[in-house]
Amino acid sequence: MKNIEVSETVLFYDTDCGGVVSNIAYLRFVEKARAALFSGLGMGLAEMNESQLFPVVVRTEIDYIFPAKLGDEVVITASLANAGKVRAVCEFTLTVAGNDGASRVIANAKQTVALVQMPSGRPKRLPGEWVGSTDSAI
Secondary structure, three states, rough: OOOOOEEOOHHHHHHOOOEEEEEHHHHHHHHHHHHHHHHHHHOHHHHHHOOEEEEEEEEEEEEOOOOEEEEEEEEEEEEEEEEEEOEEEEEEEEEEEEEOEEEEEEEEEEEEEEEEEOOOOEEEEEOHHHHHHOOOOO
């Protein structure tokens, strides 16, 4: 699976009183990219709803590097970095265009997910093609 990219314009509800993106908004940006990533892996929202099999976040790490501001166009790149038998690690890079037009990294994030069958809440093995599509297994 190659990288996917999505974008999000920073709106008023994403910012704090100083006009910079609130830390919680970064999670929303990552969520949008993760949904697109899993759709590319054959787990679109409709398929998840029908099968009741969902990627559940068990850990999130975010390194905030530079603040995004109201009106910025944030580009979120996502990839499936590692996949083992029951867990996968997704990596995200969030960038904005600087005044010179060059992309500037504003945050890096990583999420560990497990597939969970609902309504039982029981974990399921990851698809074999995911395990072979990454650089290393966990």
